[in-house]
Amino acid sequence: MYLPSFRLDGQKVIVTGAGRGIGRALAIGLAEAGADIALLSRTKEDLEETAKYIKDLGREALIVPTDVTKREDIKESLNHIVGKWGKVNVLINNAGMNIRSKALDVTDEEWQKIMDTNLKSTFMMSQEVGKIMKETNTDGKIISISSVAGTVALRTGVVYAATKAAMIQMTKVLAMEWGQYNICVNSIGPWYFKTPLTEKLLADPEYLHEILSVTPLNRVGELQELVGPTVFLASEAGNYVTGQTIFVDGGMSIKGF
Numbered sequence: 317m318y319l320p321s322f323r324l325d326g327q328k329v330i331v332t333g334a335g336r337g338i339g340r341a342l343a344i345g346l347a348e349a350g351a352d353i354a355l356l357s358r359t360k361e362d363l364e365e366t367a368k369y370i371k372d373l374g375r376e377a378l379i380v381p382t383d384v385t386k387r388e389d390i391k392e393s394l395n396h397i398v399g400k401w402g403k404v405n406v407l408i409n410n411a412g413m414n415i416r417s418k419a420l421d422v423t424d425e426e427w428q429k430i431m432d433t434n435l436k437s438t439f440m441m442s443q444e445v446g447k448i449m450k451e452t453n454t455d456g457k458i459i460s461i462s463s464v465a466g467t468v469a470l471r472t473g474v475v476y477a478a479t480k481a482a483m484i485q486m487t488k489v490l491a492m493e494w495g496q497y498n499i500c501v502n503s504i505g506p507w508y509f510k511t512p513l514t515e516k517l518l519a520d521p522e523y524l525h526e527i528l529s530v531t532p533l534n535r536v537g538e539l540q541e542l543v544g545p546t547v548f549l550a551s552e553a554g555n556y557v558t559g560q561t562i563f564v565d566g567g568m569s570i571k572g573f
């Protein structure tokens with residue numbers, strides 16, 4: 317038999333930024349594959365709707381209000397999760413934000429907020445969950461949501477791009493260091509998907525036309541098209557993949573001329 321399982325039955329998964337957008341879609345998709353999900357975001361209200369959907373699937377959903385830019389928040393939340401579950405099989409570092417300033421206009425505050433929300437949070441979550449996976453001898457999966465902005469130059473902000481490029485490189489180094497603990501570390505790099513982060517931009521016909529002009533598949537992605545690669549990496553089917561970034565981008569990152 318050569319076909320591995322793509323199911324996640326019995327797996328305990330943490331998703332950050334799970335209240336809306338990509339994080340919500342991934343949380344629900346991973347639950348549809350059989351996983352129980354710990355939902356982390358800053359506001360409890362954001363998470364309640366996602367949690368209800370997951371519980372209606374017959375899966376467990378833990379609502380864990382957490383600011384992932386704060387180490388103490390992360391540690392307290394992980395203590396709560398491990399106290400209930402005893403382990404973490406999969407971490408999805410999804411929480412992120414952007415302030416689309418031109419490079420000459422970036423303020424120190426903007427730099428810090430984007431760096432903390434996108435990059436520092438990913439490292440702190442990975443570090444704390446990596447410790448748990450090592451200590452509980454759990455074959456773990458860590459999947460970070462980077463972006464095509466981390467590999468090609470976009471007009472959507474130099475600081476955001478720097479955080480996403482750093483996430484791609486961090487994925488490689490953590491994969492190298494943690495392979496000995498059987499922890500796979502990978503990244504998913506999306507192009508445009510319609511979420512609260514991007515919906516205003518995508519509603520502009522001219523901007524959308526420009527996006528499609530550099531996208532071989534000539535359309536923006538559907539959220540379930542991010543769920544598939546994520547479930548693959550989180551499941552047994554992805555057990556020999558580590559240090560990689562899968563660009564889910566309609567071909568945008570390879571389009572030349």
Ligand SMILES: NC(=O)C1=CN([C@@H]2O[C@H](COP(=O)(O)OP(=O)(O)OC[C@H]3O[C@@H](n4cnc5c(N)ncnc54)[C@H](O)[C@@H]3O)[C@@H](O)[C@H]2O)C=CC1
Nearest residue numbers: 333337338357358383384411412463506508509511512513
């Ligand atoms: N939507 C898109 O087209 C693309 C999105 N991405 C990335 O995907 C990820 C999700 O993006 P979207 O769903 O579009 O964004 P979104 O703005 O719709 O959702 C972001 C989520 O992160 C949460 N969050 C923000 N700061 C947080 C903090 N300090 N602590 C805890 N949670 C926090 C928000 O509450 C929200 O639930 C981000 O990392 C983004 O950079 C990457 C490429 C394209």
Ligand SMILES: C[C@H](O)[C@@H]1OC(=O)[C@H](O)[C@@H]1O
Nearest residue numbers: 414463465472476507508
């Ligand atoms: C594709 C990028 O990750 C995405 O595009 C935007 O406008 C967002 O701010 C992100 O940069």
